Amino acid sequence: MIRPDSPLKSIPKITPKYQKVLEKMGLLTVRDLLFYFPFRYDDFSKTVELSQDHLGESVTVEGEITKTKLNRIFKRRMTVVEITLQDKNGTPLKAVWFNQPFILESLKERAIVRLSGKLEIRGKYFSMNSPAWEKASRDATNTGRLVPIYSETSGISSKWIRWQIKPLLISAREIPDVLPVEIRKKFNLYDIHTALSQIHFPDSKEKLIRAQKRFAFQEMFLVQLKALEIKNQWDKNNSIRISFEEELIKNFVSRLPFKLTDAQRKASFEILKDLEKSKPMNRLLEGDVGSGKTIVAAISSLQAISSGFQVAIMAPTEVLARQHFESFCKLFENYDFNIALLTNSYKLINCHPRPDRGSSLDSRFHKNDKKRSGLLQKISTGQTNLVIGTHALIQKDVKFKNLALVIIDEQHRFGVAQRAMLQGETMHISDGKNNTIPHLLTMTATPIPRTLAIAFFGSLDLSILDEMPRNRKPIVTKIVTPAGRKEIYNFIRHEIASGRQIFVIFPLVEESKVLSEVKAATEEYKKLSEIFSEFKIGLMHGRLKAKEKEKIMKEFKNKKTQILVSTSVVEVGIDIPNATVMIIENAERFGLSQLHQFRGRVGRGEHQSYCFLFTENSSTKSVSRLKAMEKTNDGFEISKIDLELRGPGQFFGTLQSGLPDITMENLTNIRLVKCAREEAQSIMHLDPRLKKHPLLADELERFSKHIHLE
Ligand code: ADP
Ligand code: MG
Numbered sequence: 001m002i003r004p005d006s007p008l009k010s011i012p013k014i015t016p017k018y019q020k021v022l023e024k025m026g027l028l029t030v031r032d033l034l035f036y037f038p039f040r041y042d043d044f045s046k047t048v049e050l051s052q053d054h055l056g057e058s059v060t061v062e063g064e065i066t067k068t069k070l071n072r073i074f075k076r077r078m079t080v081v082e083i084t085l086q087d088k089n090g091t092p093l094k095a096v097w098f099n100q101p102f103i104l105e106s107l108k109e110r111a112i113v114r115l116s117g118k119l120e121i122r123g124k125y126f127s128m129n130s131p132a133w134e135k136a137s138r139d140a141t142n143t144g145r146l147v148p149i150y151s152e153t154s155g156i157s158s159k160w161i162r163w164q165i166k167p168l169l170i171s172a173r174e175i176p177d178v179l180p181v182e183i184r185k186k187f188n189l190y191d192i193h194t195a196l197s198q199i200h201f202p203d204s205k206e207k208l209i210r211a212q213k214r215f216a217f218q219e220m221f222l223v224q225l226k227a228l229e230i231k232n233q234w235d236k237n238n239s240i241r242i243s244f245e246e247e248l249i250k251n252f253v254s255r256l257p258f259k260l261t262d263a264q265r266k267a268s269f270e271i272l273k274d275l276e277k278s279k280p281m282n283r284l285l286e287g288d289v290g291s292g293k294t295i296v297a298a299i300s301s302l303q304a305i306s307s308g309f310q311v312a313i314m315a316p317t318e319v320l321a322r323q324h325f326e327s328f329c330k331l332f333e334n335y336d337f338n339i340a341l342l343t344n345s346y347k348l349i350n351c352h353p354r355p356d357r358g359s360s361l362d363s364r365f366h367k368n369d370k371k372r373s374g375l376l377q378k379i380s381t382g383q384t385n386l387v388i389g390t391h392a393l394i395q396k397d398v399k400f401k402n403l404a405l406v407i408i409d410e411q412h413r414f415g416v417a418q419r420a421m422l423q424g425e426t427m428h429i430s431d432g433k434n435n436t437i438p439h440l441l442t443m444t445a446t447p448i449p450r451t452l453a454i455a456f457f458g459s460l461d462l463s464i465l466d467e468m469p470r471n472r473k474p475i476v477t478k479i480v481t482p483a484g485r486k487e488i489y490n491f492i493r494h495e496i497a498s499g500r501q502i503f504v505i506f507p508l509v510e511e512s513k514v515l516s517e518v519k520a521a522t523e524e525y526k527k528l529s530e531i532f533s534e535f536k537i538g539l540m541h542g543r544l545k546a547k548e549k550e551k552i553m554k555e556f557k558n559k560k561t562q563i564l565v566s567t568s569v570v571e572v573g574i575d576i577p578n579a580t581v582m583i584i585e586n587a588e589r590f591g592l593s594q595l596h597q598f599r600g601r602v603g604r605g606e607h608q609s610y611c612f613l614f615t616e617n618s619s620t621k622s623v624s625r626l627k628a629m630e631k632t633n634d635g636f637e638i639s640k641i642d643l644e645l646r647g648p649g650q651f652f653g654t655l656q657s658g659l660p661d662i663t664m665e666n667l668t669n670i671r672l673v674k675c676a677r678e679e680a681q682s683i684m685h686l687d688p689r690l691k692k693h694p695l696l697a698d699e700l701e702r703f704s705k706h707i708h709l710e
Contacts, residue, residue, distance in 0.1 A: 002168065002170075002171045004030050004031040004171055004172065005030070005031060006171070007029055008027065008029060008030065008033060011168075013164065018160070030171055033168060034168060034171075036150065036161070037150075037199055037200075037215075038148030038200065039149065040149045041146040041148055041149060041208065042058060042132075042147045044058055044059065044132070044145060045060070045145050047059070047061070048119075049087055050089070050091040050092075050093055050126050055120065058116070058117065058118055059117075059118075059119050060114050060115065060116040061087055061093060061114070061115050061116075061119075061128075062087065062088075062114045063088065064085065064086055064110060064111070065107060065108065065110065065112075066084050066092070067084040067109065068082070068083045068084075068104055068107060069082045070082075070104060078099060079098070080097070080098055081097045081098075081100060081104055083095050084125075085113065085115065092125055093127065094125045094128075095127065095128045095129075095131050095133075096128075098130065107133065112136040112137070113135055113136055114134050114135075115133050116131055116132040117129065117130065132159070141163070145202070145203075146201075146202045146204070147162075148200055148202075150162075162200075166200075166201070169197050169200065172193050172196045172197065177193075177695070179192070179217070179218055183679055187217060187675065189214040190210055190214045192214075195211040195214040196211075198210065216669070217675070220676035221676040222700060222703045224458055224676050224679075224680035225683070225696070227457075227459040227680075228681065228684045230459040231282075231458070231459040232684070234279075234280065234459065235279050237279065238280075238435065238437070239277070239281070239436050239439055240402070240439075241276055242276060242307045242404060242439075243276060244275070244276055244303065245303065245306065248303065248306055249272070249302065249303065252299065258469065258471070260295065261292065261468070261470070262467060263287070263291070264292050264467075266463070267285055267296050267463035267465060268300070270283070270461075271285075271296065271299075271300045272300065274439065274461070275303060275304065275404075275439055280439050280440060282459065283440070283441050283442070283461045283463060284411075284453070284457055284463070285441060285443045285444075285465070286443075286453060286464045286465070287447070287466075288635035289596070289599075289600025290468065290472065290603070290604060291466075291467070291468055291469075292465065292469055293409070293443045293465060294324070294327060297313065297441065298328065300405060301386060302332070302335070304405040304439075305386060306335075308402070309402050309403070309405065310379075310382060310402055311385065312387045312388075312389070312393055312438075313328070313386070313389075313408075313409065314388075314393050315388070315410065316410050318390055318550065319549060319553055319574055320409065320410070321388055321390050323575060324388050325341040325388045328386060328388060332386075337386055338383055338385050338386070339386045339387075339388065340375065340379065340387045341387075342388070342398070343389050343392050376397060379398060379400055379401070380399040380401055382400075382401030382402055387400075403438045405439045406439070406440050406441070407442075408441070409443050410444065411443060411444050445597065446597075446639070447593075447639045473603065475582075475609045475610065476608065476611070477612075477613065478610070478611070479587070479615060479623060479626050480614050480615070482616055488583070488612050491581075491610075492563075493532070495580055495581055500580040500607060501561075501562050501576065501578050501579040502563045502580075503563075503564050503583065503601055504563060504564070505566055505567075505568055505584045505585065505598050506524060506566070506568065506585050507585065507587075521539065521565055521566070522539065525537060525565045532563060535561075535563055536561040536562055537562070537564070538555055538561040538564045539552070539564075539565050539566075540552050540553075540564060540565070540567065541566070541567040542567060552564070556579075557576055568590075577605030578607075579604075580607045581609070582598055582599055582602045582609075583611075583612045583614060584613050584614060585614050586614065587615050587626060588623075588625070592625065592628055592629060592638050592639075592645070593638060596629070599633075611629070613629060
């Protein structure tokens, strides 16, 4: 007997060839296949009589085959099957299929069949091109209904999947329902069996929607349960309490060359309040590019260090880590702090406390490749107060003495494993008596709308910098078609002549295309070197060694080069206030939020800045999307538009989070999120370990294996 956990291998109809493909798709058991959902449906539910009224529509026609014909076109090595069918009124229809001669084994004269497809007219006859077909004596599976379409990227046809799933649905009756019956009743949700059969073979649109609603709820419910579980787990930890010293902070803030925005003030206060608690902070600081997150991080660090504890700041790239290191050395110039930079290629650089005034920053760097162990010792003895670095920070040999605060910048750019590790063992401080874990502040420049952030990061507290420093001049953004390129090049000459600098970004579409992107950027670099032979141009891409990247960045920063051509993989989180022009090639290949990130690289200084979106694709759709960039400089506004256009997956990276697409889509459904969250809360409140809900506990464990919400 076939059961939900039977391996697909045990099903005779699935030949080894198919088994292999299914295995590659991660489908091993009957259950897996049953939970492999269609991604869309063709609506062939309308069975019609042949008539002009239905021309151009997707319909199903039933009738008798009156003639069959097989044509071979030798020149093109092609076969064409043509059948003629008469509906019950005797109206004929001709259907053709290319290169499927085997169809004739099933479709014989006098057979009664259903054909589903788009109804057209060819010559004197109604016609259909490669319609789906099925004998009329069969249950409607492929025709005459809403027909499920599965992803066919792996080389398995939807038709094949449909034939496999149909009989397996019987064993679906054995799948226990993880949603408690009270919840199902409350929200009028299908039970699991009905939902499974309706999602694969919907009897009507209404029933399909109800089935989808059930799975959406289930997924969102699990997401929320998981978030609460993480939060409960996190809240069980102890942390070091750091008292908020108002004088200290006021003093620091009053010496800044600018006034904090209200949003910065509020976020800093929220963090300082969290640090006072004996349970660790787990807060996300979200703010548009340039909203001033660094200062908020500095204020938090200042309090922790002044109270006698260590702080670690982690950035996703070496260039960014180095930049933070320089900023923090400067910000804390009047404090007696020992600051270190730790990355894989620098090993360790120390910024000595109380540098002589007037000495250049670089002379204060103490490069110490060989004495890595000696300097690691400084961290372990607590002599170093602040360590800034890349993921080199979470290597096993880095031990802290009394680490109280960890700050992760641009957290979305770290891998999940790295983030988990940061929160995990290596950062625990064991002083022998009480185990504590550091307070955690993560920062991201992806302006995710608040409701969405709460839905997704349910386990985190949230501070949002929704206000830009006042001195910012809006960046002028323009879409440029090939005809306008020359004019922009002239403009660039003019800007460079006035002393400014230029970024040119080349798109990376997929990670695997890294090489071809490098090639494209290198070619562009050569081309621009000819066009702008009077200027010096730098080239950055992912294949360069850290040292080379560093050198190229430095040359740009020191104005040795005027134009920096870069691929999109490379660290662009850098601060070059003198750069005023951002050119993005093939801009239509990027999402709006990503374009906005690039644009944020300019407009950091006192000069008017510009962003030019080059596109060769003049399709109205892609241009109208880019127009949003011309209209607004507000990252939250842009992410809202992007959310509508491309769904929420892009913000988190579906692959990275492991959430299925439907859940991603549903994250924007505020009502759904709210209901799922409330139900999750009430269950977790009464039964935090889900002891009374063993099915749910099992499902949550299965679910946890492939999603990451931290
Ligand atoms: P991001 O949020 O992108 O990390 P940064 O912290 O790098 O932004 O800040 C961008 C720039 O804005 C820095 O040069 C910083 O000194 C400056 N800045 C930060 N806060 C303010 C403010 N309140 N007023 C004016 N400038 C500010
Ligand atoms: Mg930043």
